[in-house]
Amino acid sequence: MDGQQTLDLGTVVILGTMGMVILALGVVVFSFIYQRRMTAKQNELTMLDLQHQKELMGAVIQTKELEQRRIALELHDDVGSTLTAIKFSVSSFTIDEKDKELLNNNLADAIQKVRRISNDLLPSILEELGLVTGVKSLIKTLNDNKTLNYVFESSGEHVRHPKDVELACYRILQELLNNILKYANATEVHVTIVMSQSGITITVTDDGDGFVPEEHLDRERPSLGLKNIESRIQQIKGEITYEKRLPKGTKVLIDWKRHE
């Protein structure tokens, strides 16, 4: 009887312990699964957030370019033309020659200013004559500033691609060249453009310190310029790759394919 009781007690203790252990395991497993789900959810949220941020940035850039383009064309076509029309009328006025000269000078000044602002907002050479001529002119201006030695080459067919693509490529190139000038310690920069019906390939090589964005991810904030480049390239569904050159320098490749 006593033995029986002891046995029962032992069984109870064992069963109890087992129950406790199972319960504890259950809690552990549950919290583990819960934790994983939470993390997954968190990750998903972060991803969505990032995606959203990227989309937002893309939208901001797109809106900015659209608006800039509108203002630039309005300035050029409307304000510029009206001023020019006035200037032409003035020549037939019968007024004092001195007054006329003063008026003409002021008008010419205003026309110049309108043109400069319009051109800053939307480079007219790019808009009217296309990417190759636009970049050629950009390089010429940079060489005139006598900072680094810029070499430009273009080949392929004489084609025009959608204006937003041309503009994106131009802005990316501006940003890259600006970065090289500011940070790369380079002396010579080569820019080449290959144009074809099927797409655009641009390479920018320099002989500077060498730069790949992956090495700069640890920084608290990646530079706005790089983010800009990334957004613009996503906008036009293109690709950009950076690689270090030996013995020194960087090669950046921009590639865009026409999507039918």
Next chain:
Amino acid sequence: MNEITVAIADDQSIFRQGLVNLVGGFNNIRVLFSAENGREMLEKIPENKPDLVLLDFRMPELNGLETAKLIRDQFSGVKVLILSMYDDQEFVETAMENGAHGYLSKDDEPEEIERAILSTIETGYYLNDRTSKMLIGKLINQGTMKPEFKTPPVEFTAMEIQILELICAECTTQEIADKLCKSKRTIESSRTLMMQKINARNVVGLVMYAVKKNLVQS
């Protein structure tokens, strides 16, 4: 001299009207019609063919550049002058390569339009000092433009060639005079003499001649 007939295309109506009045007021020049864009211009040319068209660069439907190309292909006798707000070298180059016979900036004085029309009809080209300077370098480097001179070969003196070289190097008359130790007047008169020798109307004609005949080293 026969009356010169002109057609005008510009999308800005105020400016177009001003231009029609201005050009119509020139001696011996008549405006046949005006158009809002290149497309309209091309439609109107066959019914009423002008000697020369004045085209704006930036126009809807068909811009000045495309219109110039099509006029060159379809109506070879019609001369094309571009009159634009754009005045960068790239625009001048592209226009001349695509069939324009001259390029004027809307910044230029209105009186220059008359000179440009007359010169284009008479010599086939018109460039002013600013636009010709833009083209000289390109001309020498590439020889893409081949102006025709109906004059027999002309002999230039050694000094004249020297002056020509300096003109092509964009020196001013004063600078040339200083370099050659001559007076400004001497330089001016030998330049005029050279222009007479080859029947050029302005310095551009002289430079084009020099380039075509390989008289100057680039």
